[in-house]
Amino acid sequence: xxxxxxxxxxxxxxxxxxxxxxxxxxxxxxxxxxxxxxxxxxxxxxxxxxxxxxxxxxxxxxxxxxxxxxxxxxxxxxxxxxxxxxxxxxxxxxxxxxxxxxxxxxxxxxxxxxxxxxxxxxxxxxxxxxxxxxxxxxxxxxxxxxxxxxxxxxxxxxxxxxxxxxxx
Amino acid sequence: xxxxxxxxxxxxxxxxxxxxxxxxxxxxxxxxxxxxxxxxxxxxxxxxxxxxxxxxxxxxxxxxxxxxxxxxxxxxxxxxxxxxxxxxxxxxxxxxxxxxxxxxxxxxxxxxxxxxxxxxxxxxxxxxxxxxxxxxxxxxxxxxxxxxxxxxxxxxxxxxxxxxxxxxxxxxxxxxxxxxxxxxxxxxxxxxxxxxxxxxxxxxxxxxxxxxxxxxxxxxxxxxxxxxxxxxxxxxxxxxxxxxxxxxxxxxxxxxxxxxxxxxxxxxxxxxxxxxxxxxxxxxxxxxxxxxxxxxxxxxxxxxxxxxxxxxxxxxxxxxxxxxxxxxxxxxxxxxxxxxxxxxxxxxxxxxxxxxxxx
Numbered sequence: 001x002x003x004x005x006x007x008x009x010x011x012x013x014x015x016x017x018x019x020x021x022x023x024x025x026x027x028x029x030x031x032x033x034x035x036x037x038x039x040x041x042x043x044x045x046x047x048x049x050x051x052x053x054x055x056x057x058x059x060x061x062x063x064x065x066x067x068x069x070x071x072x073x074x075x076x077x078x079x080x081x082x083x084x085x086x087x088x089x090x091x092x093x094x095x096x097x098x099x100x101x102x103x104x105x106x107x108x109x110x111x112x113x114x115x116x117x118x119x120x121x122x123x124x125x126x127x128x129x130x131x132x133x134x135x136x137x138x139x140x141x142x143x144x145x146x147x148x149x150x151x152x153x154x155x156x157x158x159x160x161x162x163x164x165x166x167x168x
Numbered sequence: 169x170x171x172x173x174x175x176x177x178x179x180x181x182x183x184x185x186x187x188x189x190x191x192x193x194x195x196x197x198x199x200x201x202x203x204x205x206x207x208x209x210x211x212x213x214x215x216x217x218x219x220x221x222x223x224x225x226x227x228x229x230x231x232x233x234x235x236x237x238x239x240x241x242x243x244x245x246x247x248x249x250x251x252x253x254x255x256x257x258x259x260x261x262x263x264x265x266x267x268x269x270x271x272x273x274x275x276x277x278x279x280x281x282x283x284x285x286x287x288x289x290x291x292x293x294x295x296x297x298x299x300x301x302x303x304x305x306x307x308x309x310x311x312x313x314x315x316x317x318x319x320x321x322x323x324x325x326x327x328x329x330x331x332x333x334x335x336x337x338x339x340x341x342x343x344x345x346x347x348x349x350x351x352x353x354x355x356x357x358x359x360x361x362x363x364x365x366x367x368x369x370x371x372x373x374x375x376x377x378x379x380x381x382x383x384x385x386x387x388x389x390x391x392x393x394x395x396x397x398x399x400x401x402x403x404x405x406x407x408x409x410x411x412x413x414x415x416x417x418x419x420x421x422x423x424x425x426x427x428x429x430x431x432x433x434x435x436x437x438x439x440x441x442x443x444x445x446x447x448x449x450x451x452x453x454x455x456x457x458x459x460x461x462x463x464x465x466x467x468x469x470x471x472x473x474x475x476x477x478x479x480x481x482x483x484x485x486x487x488x489x490x491x492x493x494x495x496x497x498x499x500x501x502x503x504x505x506x507x508x509x510x511x512x513x514x515x516x517x518x519x520x521x522x523x524x525x526x527x
Contacts, residue, residue: 012223045343053351
C-alpha cells in the first residue's frame, strides 16, 4: 500500500495540484470537477508582477480575465486634477477584468500591483476553446459572469432610484 | 501611479521580427534539426497535456512516453523486420531496372507516335522529343529527389532527442516569454501566441492525420493489388503528402512504375493510379471536412504561391513549412489589424436589445 502511495507521489505534480486546489477555492470554479479543473489550469497563463508594476491602464483594450493568487492589486481612476482615486483593493482569490471575456473594449480603470503579486490570466480565445471543448467549464464561467452583470445592474438601478428619490 | 496610455509599438515589433527572420534565414541549415524537433514536440504535446490535465508530472509522462515508444518501435521492427529487409533488398536490386524499363517503354511509345502522327516526321519527332524528353528527365530525377530526403533521415535520432527537451519544457517556454514581456503588453502577447497556436497546431496535426491515413490505406491497397515494395511506396507517398499534392504524384509515379515493371502491363500501373486517386478522393471527401474546420483557410492560389516561394528559398523543408509559415504570417496580420481597429475605436460593440430597460 505504501509502495502505491510512493508511486502516486512520484507521478503526481504537486505544483499542478496546488493550482487546482487554489482554483477550487474560488466561488466561480467551485462546481467544477477535478478533471475540468485540470483543463482550466492548462488554459491559464501565469505571471508575476513587481510592486508598483502596472498591469493595465484605463483605456487599454481588455482581452483577459485576471485571477489574483497572491499579493494585492489596486484599481484606480483619475480623479479631480488627474490624481488617481483608489476604487478598490483586490485580495488573493479575487478576479478582475472579467468583462474582457465578453467584449474587447477599453478598460475602465487602471490596475497596479501594490506588492509582489502573482496573477493567472484567462484569455478570451482560451475561454472560447473551453466553451467548445469543455462546455461545462465555459458555461460555469459564463453563468457566473451573467450573475455578476445582473447583480451590478441591479445595484446600479437601485442606486439611481435612491438618488432620484433624494432629489425629489 | 497612473501611466499615460500608450499604443502597441507596431513598428519596433515588426522591425525586430524582420531582423529575427533574416537572421533565421542566414543560419537556416544549422537550425533545421531544431525546427523539426520543435514541430515534432509540438505535434506530440497534446498527448502529454491530455495526461498532464490529470495532475501527472510532465517529466515522468515524457520519460514513460519515450520508453513506451522505444519498446513499441523494437516490437514493430521485430515484427516487420523480414518485410522491411526484403523490401529494401528488392528495391536495391530492382530500382535501376525499373527506370531503365520505363525509359525504354517511353521511347518505344515515342517511335510509335511519331509514325502515327499526321505531321511531317521532323516536327512530330521534335515535339514528342521535347514533351517526352522533359517527362523522362523528371522521371529520371525522381530517385534523386527521394535521395535528397535522406539527409533528413540523418536527423532521425537527433530530432526525438532534441524534441525530448522541447516536450519537457512544454508550456514553460511560453510562460517564460510572457514573464519577459512588458506587463502592459502581456494581453497582446497572449493574443498573438493564441492565434499562432490555433493556426499552426491544427494544420500540423491535420497533416499527421492525413499522412497516417494515406500510409495505412495505400499499404493495404497495394498489398491487395499484389504490388511489390508496398511498404516503401506507401511510406514515400505518406511522407510526400506533407507537401500538398506531392503525395498523390509520388504514389502514382513510384507505385505505377513499380507495378508496370513487375507485371509488364500498363493496366497494373493504371490500377495503382486509380488506387491513389481513390485515396485522394477519400481524403477530400471524408478526412478534409473533419480537419478543414481547423485549417488555415487559405486560397488555393495563395497555397501554391507560398509553396513555390518556400521551395525556392529553403528547398524541401521550405515546401513542408511554407504553408504553416504563411499561416503564422496571416495570424500576425489578423492580430495586428484587430489591435489597430480596437485601438482606433473602429469596432462598435453594441448588442441587439441593449436599449430595452433593465427589468
